[in-house]
């Protein structure tokens with residue numbers, strides 16, 4: 001059960017349209033990038049798959065031209081274990097629609113291990129992604145959360161499926177209860193493709209800022225359940241160190257009481 005303080009941290013803003021959600025998400029990202037780049041010289045940002053991949057294009061407008069792309073370090077909260085050039089790869093989708101348009105050094109973009117991806121080795125991919133995160137913690141590129149030693153990312157951009165999943169943490173699947181590992185894997189994901197790796201809940205909730213962007217009527221029931229604290233839905237367990245905020249379009253918010 002999430003604690004009362006955790007629940008208190010769930011905020012929301014309802015926007016008229018999906019386009020408005022995407023625009024606001026870009027602004028939120030730009031502002032945090034500016035702040036963290038100034039304060040630390042790095043911006044650690046975690047992406048998910050789904051529609052969000054296309055919404056990131058909103059960062060490509062002249063208004064955000066001063067974004068310090070060279071200071072960005074880009075991760076995925078979950079990834080489909082398919083070859084990196086497969087159309088289902090979150091990495092490939094993000095590269096095609098957004099990353100190829102901005103000067104983030106290739107070495108700062110952390111895709112899953114290429115060989116594990118090609119072989120469909122979900123367990124191996126999870127182990128190596130966790131090692132990569134730990135290495136960057138040791139290099140002080142990723143901060144650590146208070147005394148727990150867990151990695152603390154600056155910002156995660158998340159999405160939710162109609163069943164209430166976030167990242168690749170699905171309702172009724174044991175991965176949601178993983179507390180020790182930073183990264184785990186699933187080989188029978190209800191959302192295809194079936195093999196995926198995912199950050200675990202403690203890592204997701206350690207982030208300084210979590211922005212959950214949800215659009216469309218298909219998600220309206222799940223959104224209503226989340227805001228009634230139905231913790232069977234993994235997304236209802238989302239918190240953050242500083243702010244966990246939900247950006248909804250009208251359709252996704254339509255069943256909120």
Ligand SMILES: O=C(O)[C@H](O)[C@@H](O)[C@H](O)[C@H](O)COP(=O)(O)O
Pocket residue numbers: 048049050051052078079080090158159160161165166167168191
């Ligand atoms: O790789 C994935 O499949 C995603 O990371 C997944 O968790 C996604 O964020 C949600 O399913 C929402 O997807 P939509 O934005 O497409 O609704």
